[in-house]
Amino acid sequence: MRLLITGANGLLGQKLLDRLHRQPGVALIATGRGPFRLAEAYPAVPYVPLDVSDAAQVAAVLRAQQPTHVIHTAAMTQVDDCELHPDECWLHNVTAVDILARACAALGVHLTHLSTDFVFDGSHGPLAEDAAPNPISHYGRSKLAAEQAVQATPGLRWAIARTVLVYGVLRGGGRSNIVLWVRDSLRAGKPINVVSDQWRTPTLAEDLAEGCWLLARQSARGIYHLSGRELLTPYDMALQVAAHFGLDAALITRVDAGTFTQPARRPARTGFIIDKAERELGFRPHSFEEGIEIVAAQA
Template structure:
């Protein structure tokens, strides 16, 4: 099988490159906007620059490469940035998906599209795949619009992989994550405010990559919830980080979400039920403490 990956420079994209390179039956084509951030790690990686918001480029690259499967991880994911730059958010998260889905349908390519718990209002979690979406931010609205577009594309073989609060280490810089932020702040003796009235099932990036690979491997169709199993508040996550690294947990200040002024609303309680992915795909995520241990190995 030949897999074309969008967003190969991002957190999930990088983990997918690392995983898919190890599969003998996979020919991998990595794509992203701009230059390949993984060139020094994998000099032999096939990389093609691709701007998914350019319809002609999408068609040209997919027609030239002829993948059997496409895993679409490229997106604008900073929730506040999406709220403040709504047109750019829509172009990257919806218009691009329209181009990809249409071209995949025309060329008979199986599409795995990444989505998010932010399509829900956060009034009831953890959630199964059939929960009713009701986004409360522009980011959530854009991701729901993209899901509906994928589902409505005639002739497309598709899977939607929804996930929650992905954390992991990125090669070549990038956004931090809750584990490293808490660890590094506590190591410096800094007091930090951590929210205790939001609930998530945090997802290790390596586990999410594995879930996406399982979907592609099975050519699975439909919606799958891929996240960790444990429903935790960021404050509880921070406590586990402090305990793992034997740092001073008294520096963690428990606050509620209203402490922070952010342009976009966050759903208070999401988290996923992952039984469908476990049953149909054999998806088995690591525990949060196992995720912390892996990040500890990857970053000093």
């Protein structure tokens, strides 16, 4: 298998490289925008600069590298930025996906595409794969349009991996996560306000990488929900972090989402039912407590 990863500098891209750089029978090709942040860690993994929104560049790179599989992790994922810059969001999250899907179809390459719980409106959850999407933000609309582009591409072998509230440690910094934010705030004696009226099934980045690998390895077809099993609010998560590190939970104030002014609406209740991924792929995510341990060991 020749496996090309887009967005190799991002959180999921890094975790895929961590997981697969020694996998027998797998030749990795890392791609991304800008220089390769993991060049020292993985000198044997070739890196190719790639702007997925450039159709000619995508076609040239795929022809040159001849992957059998692509895992597409590159996207514009900051929800408020997508709301404020809708054209840029559409370029990176929809146009680029359509370009990549068509190029993969032309060359017989299996595509695993990453999507999100934000394709749902948050009226209920947890959700199975056959739940009806109804996004309430521009980010969510862009990700649903990308899913539709993948599914509509003639001749494409595809899997769509939807996920929820991914947390993990990004090498080189630049991105925090709820575990480290709560830990570091409480260690500094800083009071924090944490939302208690949004529900998610938080996903450890290492688990998401494993799920994407399982999809690619099996050349799976269809939509799969990949997340943790536990339905938690951010407030629940913060209390678990405080308990794990023996920190003062009295510094955590329970608030509702209306406390914060944000450009983009967030779905109130999502979370995923992951029975299909467990049954068909053998997907086995860590508990949130185990995820705290893994994150803590890295930062």
